[in-house]
Amino acid sequence: MKTLTLAAAVAALLPVAALAHDGMHINDAYARSTNPKTAAVFLQLANHRAVDCTLKGITTDAAERAELHTHQEAEGVMRMTRLDKGITVPAGEVHDMVRGGDHVMLLGLTRPLQQGDSLTLTYDFGDCGTEEAEAVVDNARTDATHGSHAGH
Ligand SMILES: [Cu+2]
Structure with missing residues (x-):
């Protein structure tokens, strides 16, 4: 019974972590900012739920607005476009938001x-x-799969 009591005590101390396991996870978020006006944030979305979930928008007090973007290649040129319908992560899957x-x-x-x-x-x-998550500015990071195309 001693073990059970200890487990219950630990669970009581970590209610937020326990809940987070069932939801959406934001993993390994970092930001890149090469000018004073804009920044881009990269991360992994992990859906630990049994249903599909859609990232619809982001708010932060670090900027006037936050948009979901993607890069698309058109005639050999990478352009940023806005994802107005958000990003859907199927149940149990992950979605990488990476440079490029x-x-x-x-x-x-x-x-x-x-x-x-x-x-x-x-x-x-x-x-x-x-879900709320921190992103740390790391302009030196070069984990890009298409880093040379990244405009920011
Ligand atoms: Cu962008």
């Missing part, structure tokens, strides 16, 4: 971002709830 692909675009930064700064973003998954 889908990303969060922060427009109108409320203050310039320096290497190592951290910002808080709130992710709106509609019926699947909201």
Whole structure:
């Protein structure tokens, strides 16, 4: 019984972590900002739920607005386009938002971002709830699959 009591005590101390296992996870978020006005945020969305979930939008006090973007190649040129319908992650799957692909675009930064700064973003998954996660500015990171195409 001693073990059970301890487990219950630990669970009581970690209610947020316990709940998070059932929901959407934002993994390994980092930001890149090469000018004082805009930044891009990259991350992995992990859907630990039994239903499909759609990332509909993002809010942050670090910028006037946050948009979901992707890069599409047209006639050999990579262009950013807005994802108005959001990003749907099927039940139990992950979706990587990486340089050269889908990303969060922060427009109108409320203050310039320096290497190592951290910002808080709130992710709106509609019926699947909201999740808050930190992103740390790392302009040196080069994990891109299509890094040479990334405009920011
Ligand atoms: Cu963008």
